[in-house]
Amino acid sequence: MRQVKAQSRTGVRTAPKRNAKQAPAKRRAAGGAGRRRERPAGLIGQWFERLREGDIATRPFAWGAVALIALVGIYGFGIGGHAQAMRDQASRQVNKALALSGFSIQDVRVTGRTQTRKDELLTAVGVKRGDPIFGFDTETARQSIERLDWVEAATVTRLLPDTIRIEIAEREPFALWQRGGELSLIDASGRPITDEGVQDFAHLPFIVGFGAPRAAPELLKLMRAEQPQLLSRVRAFVRVSDRRWNLRLENGVDVKLPETGIAAALAMLTAQDGKHRILSRDVVAIDLRLPDRVTVELAEGAMNGMGLAAEVKANKGLVRTGGAARGGNT
Numbered sequence: 301m302r303q304v305k306a307q308s309r310t311g312v313r314t315a316p317k318r319n320a321k322q323a324p325a326k327r328r329a330a331g332g333a334g335r336r337r338e339r340p341a342g343l344i345g346q347w348f349e350r351l352r353e354g355d356i357a358t359r360p361f362a363w364g365a366v367a368l369i370a371l372v373g374i375y376g377f378g379i380g381g382h383a384q385a386m387r388d389q390a391s392r393q394v395n396k397a398l399a400l401s402g403f404s405i406q407d408v409r410v411t412g413r414t415q416t417r418k419d420e421l422l423t424a425v426g427v428k429r430g431d432p433i434f435g436f437d438t439e440t441a442r443q444s445i446e447r448l449d450w451v452e453a454a455t456v457t458r459l460l461p462d463t464i465r466i467e468i469a470e471r472e473p474f475a476l477w478q479r480g481g482e483l484s485l486i487d488a489s490g491r492p493i494t495d496e497g498v499q500d501f502a503h504l505p506f507i508v509g510f511g512a513p514r515a516a517p518e519l520l521k522l523m524r525a526e527q528p529q530l531l532s533r534v535r536a537f538v539r540v541s542d543r544r545w546n547l548r549l550e551n552g553v554d555v556k557l558p559e560t561g562i563a564a565a566l567a568m569l570t571a572q573d574g575k576h577r578i579l580s581r582d583v584v585a586i587d588l589r590l591p592d593r594v595t596v597e598l599a600e601g602a603m604n605g606m607g608l609a610a611e612v613k614a615n616k617g618l619v620r621t622g623g624a625a626r627g628g629n630t
Contacts, residue, residue, distance in 0.1 A: 405431045406462040415470055416450045424448055425456075425466065433458055441466075449494040475505040475520075475537075477513050490514045509539030519545060519562065527566050533579070544589075554585040561591060568594060 424444040438456040445454040455467040474488040484492040490513030507516045523531040536548040547555040565588040573579045587595035
């Protein structure tokens with residue numbers, strides 16, 4: 301007899317009930333079908349997995365090699381100066397274009413030049429008419445100008461669109477310096493200026509000996525302040541053993557100064573000359589190295605030697621004649 305499915309009151313057929321008794325294996329199969337799948341491993345994880353299994357891919361190593369070669373090429377390009385060369389070339393092209401637009405050097409104005417030769421100055425600047433003004437290196441030009449003999453300091457500027465202005469301060473000549481057989485013009489700091497054209501500065505003080513340029517400014521400053529009349533009679537300042545000075549006067553008399561106490565020694569010399577006019581006598585040398593006396597060396601056969609001797613001895617001085625007075629030049 302065929303079984304008739306039960307219907308609900310609403311007329312909808314109901315599904316037959318399943319048997320609650322199922323095998324465990326079937327239940328596990330049915331339950332596993334609805335479980336969420338695990339996420340696949342990432343690229344790094346896959347790479348390590350292939351590395352563990354010995355299946356190493358070559359593509360990462362290939363990309364690494366390409367990157368390494370690119371870095372080495374960039375480094376060599378920079379170190380080898382190629383990048384700088386390209387920038388310099390581009391800058392030159394830009395400057396040429398600007399020069400064609402009117403930004404080119406047409407005039408060089410110089411102020412403060414007296415002794416510096418014009419041709420030497422222009423050579424140091426290193427420009428010619430028509431050069432691009434923006435391609436002119438003012439700092440390099442300044443350093444080059446300051447290496448010239450007469451130049452103490454320089455300022456170089458651009459005056460757009462077409463002018464270079466140069467302002468220089470020249471060194472002041474102070475004295476003529478003789479050492480050995482050479483003659484140089486020096487400034488007040490004792491630095492040599494030039495060996496050329498020194499004959500034009502014969503009116504300057506004449507100093508002799510090694511160490512003289514360094515010590516001469518102090519002596520000259522003292523004499524200008526305290527003994528200007530005596531200074532006008534000095535022909536040369538001779539440095540002895542780089543310790544003290546001899547003054548060679550215009551009449552050939554040598555005045556030997558001490559190492560210290562120069563001001564007092566010069567004052568004593570002036571006083572003795574005021575009383576005895578010893579600087580105008582037939583004298584070879586006057587020694588002021590001892591603080592308590594003046595030693596006078598007379599020329600050979602000086603007719604007035606005895607009279608001068610009496611005058612100087614009366615004032616605690618000492619007179620010697622001829623070679624007896626020569627006690628060395630130390």
